[in-house]
Amino acid sequence: MSTTLLNCGYVPLVDSAPLIVAQELRFAADEGIELNLLPQPSWAALRDLLALGHLNVAHMLSPMPTAMSLGLSGPPAQVDALMVLSANGTVIGVSSMMADAMRAKGWHGGFTDPEATAPPMLEALNRPLRVGVPFPFSMHRLLFEYWIRHSGGAPDMQIITTPPPLMADAVSSGELDVFCVGEPWGSVAVSAGVGELILPGVAIWAQAPEKVLAARRVWIDDNATSVSCLMRAVSRAARWLDQPENRVLAIEILARSAHLNLPVSAVEHALAGRFATRAGGPPVHVPDFVRFFDRATNFPWRSQAAWIGEQISHLTGIDRSHAIEVAQGTMRPDSYRMHLGPLGVDMPGASAKVEGALAHSTAVASTKGQMILGPDAFFDGKTYDFTPVK
């Protein structure tokens, strides 16, 4: 049997795990494909190579397909998300100086209370906050700006794109007051003694699509067989990753393979959702810190894309309904149902939901009877229904 080689770009972060596991545990080989895993030094490099067709598929920040399809980022290209690769997994931290200033304004630490954390953060400095994010179009930035805007915060903050491995240095040299980053880079800043973690991203939105598996629409349309094999392999890898009994092995595979180049402890903290929020502090456990499969995490909800589109219109000033329409078009539940239905993956009845409506885990109708969704609440309890009014 011949094997199809797929050029697969990724940025070496813990949440690229489904692709690494799909290749290393031979889920890909079982489907007759091989993932040529190509690490990329930056999101911009990965984006450009995908747009130019040098990568077939890529591990991508969830807002990137929308930004690319809107022509806001790099060479314009119609890029779609085949599936969500992971939910959540980011942290927000502040410089040590900022943490002290927040304590002076009545901040009591803790790691789970966005409403009590925003006021002392906004009052801490007498100048606009300088906020580090990994990319202009990242869930990190969307969540942070959403949190600030919905806490009555000043819109005049300065967003500074900073590669995650440089985040701790940028904080220590005084370039940043706040940093939004995926693990292990938040913990790196903490153990270097330059900052403290104040919130996990999951506290702002309980089910935020963080990374997606993206490809150009023309490639998806022309390569149905490869797309099917790829999605089946990645889906099986994601399910394997979310089974608690596999965690120890997953950490070993991720840390030992050449793909990530991260120490075991860094991978372990991220997968277990266990952090010290300040140097020498006791570890805090964050449930659902990162999720790969359960609660229909991989399903490309059109409503999640719509929320992303709405936030991008806030950031860039482009027309809201246009942004939402383009964003919704980049999520491909049609392809997901077609390729993963036969594998026995449970599917929700609808392809859009009211985002933020589930404060707790809830059973909903699915192709196999019932599936558990949620929680997917926003910190401020708001809900987002993007279904057109008829």
Place this chain on the structure above:
Amino acid sequence: MKIAVVEPDPERAREIIDALTEDGWEDVVVLGDVIGLARKLSALNPDLVLIDLANPSRDALEQVSAASDAQSRPVAMFVDHSDDEMTQAAVTAGLSAYVVGELQPERIRPVLKTAIARFQMMNQMRLELEAAKQALVDRKTVDRAKGMIMRARGIGEEEAYALLRKTAMSQNRKVIDVAQALLTASDLLS
């Protein structure tokens, strides 16, 4: 033309500077420390940025180009393996990025030439577009002023325009400025 080279390795930075100087580009600044890169670049405001494709700080440039005019500031990049097909694809796609083989001076030159030529072409197009847009806006303003004169004086279009032009000439101003002043005055009085 001011060129910023983002390169932490002093040896490589020197090679690039040498190649640039040899070709007559003297206004070159090296940024070795990437912390605060976006801020430094904004302050420097270079016409061209050179960065290794493998440099993770590439993402920091995204913001600089978004903040200014992405099309007016080309970013040229170096990778260790050259791929002419990709260079061509990048140029065709309108990407402000150029890829070249190992950092050999003789490889840098053609890439720089392409990048700069492209920069000048894009800049020219941008200027022309702006001029066209401005002309359209100006015409609307002149048309409104003309209409106002026609109604106020009960005269025809040609006569109204002649009056505008005569006033402009006698005051040594442009027609558009007189038209604009008329509209402003009328807005104030209405």
